[in-house]
Amino acid sequence: MAIEVRNLNVWYGRAQALHDINLTIGSQGATAIIGPSGCGKSTFVRCLNRMHEEIAGGRVEGEVLVDGVSIYTRSIQPMYVRRHIGMVFQRPNPLPTRSIFDNVAIGLRINGLAGGAALKEIVERSLKQAALWDEVKDRLSESAAQLSGGQQQRLCIARALAIEPKIILMDEPCSALDPIATFEVEELIRELKNAYPVVIVTHNMQQAARVAEKTVFFLQGKLIEEGETGKFFSHPEKQETADYITGRFS
Amino acid sequence: MSVIVERQQPTANPFQPPRTVHSARRRVSNIAIIALSLLATAFAVAVLLFLLLYILRQGLPYINIDLFTKIPTPNGEPGGGIGNAIQGSLILVGLASLFGIPLGLFTGIYLSEFGGRSAIATGVRFLVDVLTGIPTIIFGLFAWIFIVVPQQGFSGLSGGVALGIIMIPIVARTSEEVLRLVPKELREASLALGATESRTILRVVIPSASSGIITGIVLAMARVAGETAPLLMTAFGNPFFNSDITQPMESLPHTIFFFADSPYQAQNNQAYAGALVLIVLILIASFAIRWATGGFKQRGR
Numbered sequence: 001m002a003i004e005v006r007n008l009n010v011w012y013g014r015a016q017a018l019h020d021i022n023l024t025i026g027s028q029g030a031t032a033i034i035g036p037s038g039c040g041k042s043t044f045v046r047c048l049n050r051m052h053e054e055i056a057g058g059r060v061e062g063e064v065l066v067d068g069v070s071i072y073t074r075s076i077q078p079m080y081v082r083r084h085i086g087m088v089f090q091r092p093n094p095l096p097t098r099s100i101f102d103n104v105a106i107g108l109r110i111n112g113l114a115g116g117a118a119l120k121e122i123v124e125r126s127l128k129q130a131a132l133w134d135e136v137k138d139r140l141s142e143s144a145a146q147l148s149g150g151q152q153q154r155l156c157i158a159r160a161l162a163i164e165p166k167i168i169l170m171d172e173p174c175s176a177l178d179p180i181a182t183f184e185v186e187e188l189i190r191e192l193k194n195a196y197p198v199v200i201v202t203h204n205m206q207q208a209a210r211v212a213e214k215t216v217f218f219l220q221g222k223l224i225e226e227g228e229t230g231k232f233f234s235h236p237e238k239q240e241t242a243d244y245i246t247g248r249f250s
Numbered sequence: 251m252s253v254i255v256e257r258q259q260p261t262a263n264p265f266q267p268p269r270t271v272h273s274a275r276r277r278v279s280n281i282a283i284i285a286l287s288l289l290a291t292a293f294a295v296a297v298l299l300f301l302l303l304y305i306l307r308q309g310l311p312y313i314n315i316d317l318f319t320k321i322p323t324p325n326g327e328p329g330g331g332i333g334n335a336i337q338g339s340l341i342l343v344g345l346a347s348l349f350g351i352p353l354g355l356f357t358g359i360y361l362s363e364f365g366g367r368s369a370i371a372t373g374v375r376f377l378v379d380v381l382t383g384i385p386t387i388i389f390g391l392f393a394w395i396f397i398v399v400p401q402q403g404f405s406g407l408s409g410g411v412a413l414g415i416i417m418i419p420i421v422a423r424t425s426e427e428v429l430r431l432v433p434k435e436l437r438e439a440s441l442a443l444g445a446t447e448s449r450t451i452l453r454v455v456i457p458s459a460s461s462g463i464i465t466g467i468v469l470a471m472a473r474v475a476g477e478t479a480p481l482l483m484t485a486f487g488n489p490f491f492n493s494d495i496t497q498p499m500e501s502l503p504h505t506i507f508f509f510a511d512s513p514y515q516a517q518n519n520q521a522y523a524g525a526l527v528l529i530v531l532i533l534i535a536s537f538a539i540r541w542a543t544g545g546f547k548q549r550g551r
Contacts, residue, residue, distance in 0.1 A: 054441055056366070083444030093435035097458055107443035110453055156439070163443060 001166045001197055002027045003048060004065040010043055013057035017043045019221050021062070025214075030193040032212030032229065033201045036244070039218040041201045042090075045169045048199065049085035050078035066167070083111060086165030090172040092152035094144035094159070101140040103155055107163040122162055130158035131188050150181025157188060168192060170200040174207065186211055205245055209233055217241050302529075309526035312519045317527070321490055322505075326514025332524050334491050335505035338406065339528070341493060342485060342501055343475050345410025346417055350474075351467055353414075354421025358463075361422065362429035363451055375426075381419035389415045390480030398484060406492070406499035409485025413474040420473060424466025428459040464543055468536040475532055478503035502528045 003025040010018040018040045025031050033041045046052040047060055050071060064071050071081045094103045104123045108114045114122055123140075127133040132154040136147070144155060153173060160168060170189070174182040189211045192198055202208050208215050209229055216226040217240075225232070225241045236242045316331045323330035357378065365371025393412035398404055432455050440450040456463070478501075481487075486498040487508075502524055509521035 049442065051438065051442060054438065079441075079444045079446055082442050087438075087442040089435060089438060089442075091435055093433075093439045095436060095439065095454060095458065097460075106440070106453070107445075110440065110443060110445045110449050159439075159443070 001067055003167065006063040006065070008047060008060070008062035008064065010047055010052060011059040012055065017221055021223050023216060023223060023226060025197065025199060027197055029213035030189060030198040030200055030211050031214045031216060032208035033199065033216045033218060034203065034205055034208050035218035037203065040221040041218045042171050044218065045171055045199055045201050048169055049087055050081045051087065053078065083163060084166045086160035086163070086168045088153070088156050088160055088168065088170040088173045091176045092149055092156050094152050094155050096143065096145040098144060099141045100136050100144050100147070100155065103144045104158050104162050107159055111163060113163060126158040126162040129161050130154045131184065132158055148181065149177050150184050153177060153181065153185055154188060165196065167197050167199070170198065172201050172203065175203065217244065219244070305522055305525050305529065309522035312523040313526065317520065317523055326512060326517050328516045332502070332505050332520060334488060335500040335502045335524065336527060337491060337493065338485065338488065338500040339475060339502040341406055341495065342409050342413055342499060343471055345406065345495065346413035346474050347471060348414070350414035350417030350470065351421055354418040354470070355425050355463065357418065357422035358425025358429060359451065361426040363455070378419045378422050382423065386416055386477050387479040390483045393480065394483040404484060404486035404498040406485050406495035406497065409481050409499060409501070410495065412480040412484045413477060416474050416477065416480065417470040420470040421466055424469065425463050428462030428466070429455060431462070432458045460543060464539055468539055471535060472532045476503055476528065478507050
């Protein structure tokens with residue numbers, strides 16, 4: 001499952017948020033996208049599963065190919081794209097009025113993918129994959145709102161995993177979490193990236209270095225530099241990248 | 251710099267407010283606002299409590315089985331009941347809810363989910379606001395012209411239609427408000443799982459707003475249950491039991507209106523009993539709906 005982005009230009013109304021992005025994301029491991037606030041990194045991942053167009057005035061030009069299929073072709077409906085490309089958001093967003101079980105099951109139920117015993121099995125498997133099963137197995141019928149922030153975020157990851165996506169996008173998944181919960185989610189990302197390509201947006205450069213094989217740097221809506229994470233941080237090629245990762249950034 | 255230093259008093263405690271006219275005025279106005287709001291609350295609660303207690307005292311002695319099961323006696327003879335009015339009110343509010351709630355709810359869903367800031371939605375929103383403010387007798391007149399006159403007779407149906415139209419703007423606006431409050435993160439959660447817009451609304455947005463929507467519905471039902479004016483020219487009234495919606499129908503507010511003004515003491519007393527029944531029915535309805543939809547449970551969390 002490789003993603004290939006070609007000449008991607010993105011707007012919010014009249015304001016252009018991304019300029020001519022070209023990027024290939026491999027089928028293996030995690031890719032981190034870093035950059036200062038407002039550089040377009042969240043906008044970029046939201047274009048990979050067509051969530052950008054849910055924002056009023058959102059407009060996309062260019063191509064995004066997932067395994068060679070252009071997801072912005074007229075004949076492709078955004079909901080099928082999202083069925084196969086899972087997303088985890090910045091703030092944990094479990095459905096607060098639903099139980100823990102229902103929160104994981106909702107994707108399967110909405111899409112009519114499973115029911116009965118099969119549903120239970122998939123929910124259990126997804127919660128185990130998200131390293132949450134042992135903490136919640138005795139209270140699956142309790143409200144998801146009672147979980148801690150880190151647990152809620154892992155619940156959202158379980159929910160995304162339940163519909164068996166082919167790629168997982170994470171938009172600053174740890175920025176609303178404390179250091180311990182962040183550690184738990186990072187551990188989980190390190191597990192998941194063996195099975196799924198993971199694209200993670202982060203404003204935390206240490207996090208990029210900890211979890212990602214490849215790092216991409218965005219600045220003011222432009223892709224400045226991409227490279228293998230180790231080399232990216234030790235020997236950046238561009239002056240902007242060097243300035244940003246060393247904190248000398250105005 | 252030097253100006254600031256001069257202004258500071260050398261021994262001033264920063265947490266001790268300076269004794270100036272300005273600070274004294276601030277303290278006085280602070281206390282005045284608190285006192286005023288307490289006083290206003292006390293007055294409002296006192297009026298409401300007095301009203302409730304007065305109706306309880308005047309009506310409770312005349313609550314008995316006959317009140318619910320019998321129809322009014324002719325010429326104000328003692329005995330009899332207002333069973334026809336209770337039955338009529340239940341049928342009228344039921345009829346009104348039958349089309350007032352769905353129409354209002356879907357209008358609210360349109361305004362909040364699809365309309366946005368488009369010219370049509372803005373127009374609809376304005377009209378709905380205007381509708382909320384229109385005196386309810388106008389809706390009675392509307393039902394009279396379009397149902398009572400063509401059918402050449404008063405009917406429960408026309409009363410139900412009039413009350414239903416009164417419910418639409420109330421349900422629409424409250425639903426719109428609470429649906430708007432559902433955070434966009436929850437919608438995104440559902441959309442990101444591959445749900446269509448309509449499924450997202452049905453499975454995620456509406457359930458999240460259910461307790462607020464129900465509050466709006468109960469408010470609308472309570473509001474129309476107490477309406478008298480529109481019923482005068484639609485359901486009219488009926489001294490007998492009647493469940494045929496093509497025939498005139500009695501209602502509690504209508505009975506209260508006539509009994510309170512009656513020259514017979516027995517009917518005056520039953521007017522108070524009827525008022526009490528109306529209040530209790532509305533209370534029961536709102537508790538029942540909350541209980542049935544788990545509204546209490548959600549609030550407890």
